[in-house]
Amino acid sequence: MITTELIRREAIRIARLAGDRIRELRENNQYEESLKDGYELVTTADLISNDLIKTEISKIFPDHNFVSEEDNVQKEMSIQNPTWIIDPIDGTVGYANNQYQVAVSIAFAVENEVRVGVVYNPFLDEMFYAYKNFGAFLNNKLIKVKDVDNLRECVIGTGFPHKRDNIRDVIVLLENILPKVRDIRRLGSPALDICWVACGRMQGFYEGKLHPWDVAAAKLIAIEAGAKTGYYGQRIIVPDCLNGNSIIVSSPGVFDEFQKVLSK
Incomplete structure (x- = not known):
């Protein structure tokens, strides 16, 4: 069975x-x-x-x-x-x-x-x-996400695209978020970035244009650890659990503020 x-x-x-x-x-x-x-x-x-x-x-x-x-x-x-x-x-x-x-x-x-x-x-x-x-x-x-309620206390993960045709968009996001947080990290593995949010090593993660295989496993791990997930830009038409386009994963207490900053 x-x-x-x-x-x-x-x-x-x-x-x-x-x-x-x-x-x-x-x-x-x-x-x-x-x-x-x-x-x-x-x-x-x-x-x-x-x-x-x-x-x-x-x-x-x-x-x-x-x-x-x-x-x-x-x-x-x-x-x-x-x-x-x-x-x-x-x-x-x-x-x-x-x-x-x-x-x-x-x-x-x-x-x-x-x-x-x-x-x-x-x-x-x-x-x-x-x-x-x-x-x-x-x-x-x-494991559980870290309990935070102030974005300025957060270490945030992100990543950069392999195809560099939207560099200005990436820079604008960094300009918006960096002054509002404690620090930024880039591990180079979206799956690990999201898992680090799940275990409290980081308190948020965002990235655009990720694929289902980048997020499918890690997104479940984060949600089961108490993270909140959502989006800051245009979504693609796939089941939500596979959607990595303009993805946000964070501790619940800072999600709304985090999303608002990224959506400007």
């Missing part, structure tokens, strides 16, 4: 397998780099991780669908049927530069909602996970 608990256990197991593999590939310098679409870095480790994850899932759940960053042809963005949303390496630029803020992100969705989310950083051995209505965890310990 397929249960949420089985899905969670397998997602954690497979994320760890993939994380161990990409760590091994980097430690032994056994990967190559190239550009996808002429501007976005991709490595052979991304592709190896992607194949490993899909193969392991298909052994147990052969009828399930996939939405993955590294699939050349994306299926229709529907998660009515059982679907796994995968980012085999979130933070590829950091990965290729021997940095530690790198993650494997795996989410499971059905009936248009994400039920399980796992984000694993193999370089720090940090396993974030959640399943709907059962809380969020880091290495098996329950």
Whole structure:
């Protein structure tokens, strides 16, 4: 019988397998780099991780669908049927530069909602996970967002687009938000940025034009940890749990103020 608990256990197991593999590939310098679409870095480790994850899932759940960053042809963005949303390496630029803020992100969705989310950083051995209505965890310990009610006390995460055709928009947002907060961070992995909000290391995160595989797992983890989510700009037409366009994730006490500043 397929249960949420089985899905969670397998997602954690497979994320760890993939994380161990990409760590091994980097430690032994056994990967190559190239550009996808002429501007976005991709490595052979991304592709190896992607194949490993899909193969392991298909052994147990052969009828399930996939939405993955590294699939050349994306299926229709529907998660009515059982679907796994995968980012085999979130933070590829950091990965290729021997940095530690790198993650494997795996989410499971059905009936248009994400039920399980796992984000694993193999370089720090940090396993974030959640399943709907059962809380969020880091290495098996329950996590919660930090309780804050003043934006000036907050450390905020963000990211910058690979395609640099809207630099002015990015700068305007930074100009609006930086004077209103304690500091800004950029980990280079949206999934980890959001998980850091979930465990209280940051109190907010925003970014435009993220994809479903960037946010599907981490968004559930943040919500289960007590975060509030929403948007500051134009949304795209996908299920809300997959929507990463102009996304905001924050501690509830500062959400309204945070959204107001970003929406100016």
